[in-house]
Amino acid sequence: MDSTTTAAGAGTTDLELVERARQGDTAAFGELASRYERRVYRMAKNITQNDEDAEDVLQEAFLKAYSHLGSFQGQSKFYTWLVRIAVNEALMKLRKRKTDRTVSLDESIETDEDPIAREIAVWDDTPELRFGQQELRNILDDAIQSLKPIYRTVFTLRDVEELSTEETAEALGLSIAAVKSRLLRARLELREKLTRIFKRKGDQILGYM
Amino acid sequence: MVTCKDFLKELSDFLDESTDPSMRVELESHISRCPNCWVIFDTTKKTIQVYKGMEAKELPTEVHSRLMAALERKISTGTCSNSAAASAESGSTTDPQTKH
Numbered sequence: 606m607d608s609t610t611t612a613a614g615a616g617t618t619d620l621e622l623v624e625r626a627r628q629g630d631t632a633a634f635g636e637l638a639s640r641y642e643r644r645v646y647r648m649a650k651n652i653t654q655n656d657e658d659a660e661d662v663l664q665e666a667f668l669k670a671y672s673h674l675g676s677f678q679g680q681s682k683f684y685t686w687l688v689r690i691a692v693n694e695a696l697m698k699l700r701k702r703k704t705d706r707t708v709s710l711d712e713s714i715e716t717d718e719d720p721i722a723r724e725i726a727v728w729d730d731t732p733e734l735r736f737g738q739q740e741l742r743n744i745l746d747d748a749i750q751s752l753k754p755i756y757r758t759v760f761t762l763r764d765v766e767e768l769s770t771e772e773t774a775e776a777l778g779l780s781i782a783a784v785k786s787r788l789l790r791a792r793l794e795l796r797e798k799l800t801r802i803f804k805r806k807g808d809q810i811l812g813y814m
Numbered sequence: 815m816v817t818c819k820d821f822l823k824e825l826s827d828f829l830d831e832s833t834d835p836s837m838r839v840e841l842e843s844h845i846s847r848c849p850n851c852w853v854i855f856d857t858t859k860k861t862i863q864v865y866k867g868m869e870a871k872e873l874p875t876e877v878h879s880r881l882m883a884a885l886e887r888k889i890s891t892g893t894c895s896n897s898a899a900a901s902a903e904s905g906s907t908t909d910p911q912t913k914h
Contacts, residue, residue: 631889638882664881667884668885765865800857803860
């Protein structure tokens with residue numbers, strides 16, 4: 606797709622691009638794809654943890670979005686609508702991977718357990734500045750990937766893609782309470798993992814409760 | 815009186831500023847007196863910040879190219895929602911030769 610043929614620049618809103626795409630301006634949809642392909646791919650990669658699956662999800666999401674552009678009501682943001690399609694694709698990929706027995710997002714395991722926080726250590730104000738961009742990215746990716754699917758999926762949507770609790774619940778077919786409980790656990794598990802890397806130099810990690 | 819355990823349960827809502835005002839006052843009071851819970855609060859807040867601050871990296875060039883090629887094919891065949899066609903278009907991501 607040749608996005609250079611569109612007059613759509615950075616100042617054009619998503620809704621204007623959607624409207625143009627509906628009227629047959631194919632370059633407008635190319636611009637939407639260019640705007641969001643990185644985030645959709647990152648989200649898909651976080652959930653599926655697999656390059657090939659993430660690429661399939663990326664393509665399926667945009668192809669379906671294009672096919673169903675007529676059903677986009679404009680009540681939510683285009684990206685929220687798109688990400689809902691992409692999440693469904695990513696979850697289908699996950700469920701196809703029978704080898705991962707923890708793949709079900711419907712299971713209620715552990716969501717009622719008390720949240721955990723075991724380690725106490727103060728971080729620097731901006732610990733991320735101690736690392737290069739790529740090194741930091743690897744640290745954060747590794748930490749997310751060590752979470753179970755039910756936690757990393759909720760965390761990815763809420764805290765990486767910045768969907769609201771309600772949007773996340775809707776995208777995943779979960780209750781608000783389940784989203785909140787999983788998000789808390791995901792945040793605390795990540796905090797625990799990152800504390801080992803980001804704690805202030807020279808400080809000891811102390812036990813909590 | 816809010817305990818450390820209560821604090822931990824409310825932490826996400828507290829960070830998202832979605833607790834009701836009276837609970838918020840109690841939680842603020844708790845972390846002003848409990849250094850451990852203050853550290854948990856502060857480091858969890860930083861955990862979220864560091865993820866939010868991370869930009870999505872550029873797509874690998876070939877992934878971008880294959881996406882654009884798939885869209886171009888889709889658009890050239892019209893906007894029908896033929897899922898079989900869509901599936902066929904995206905089902906061979908391992909073979910770049912077929913993706914244009």
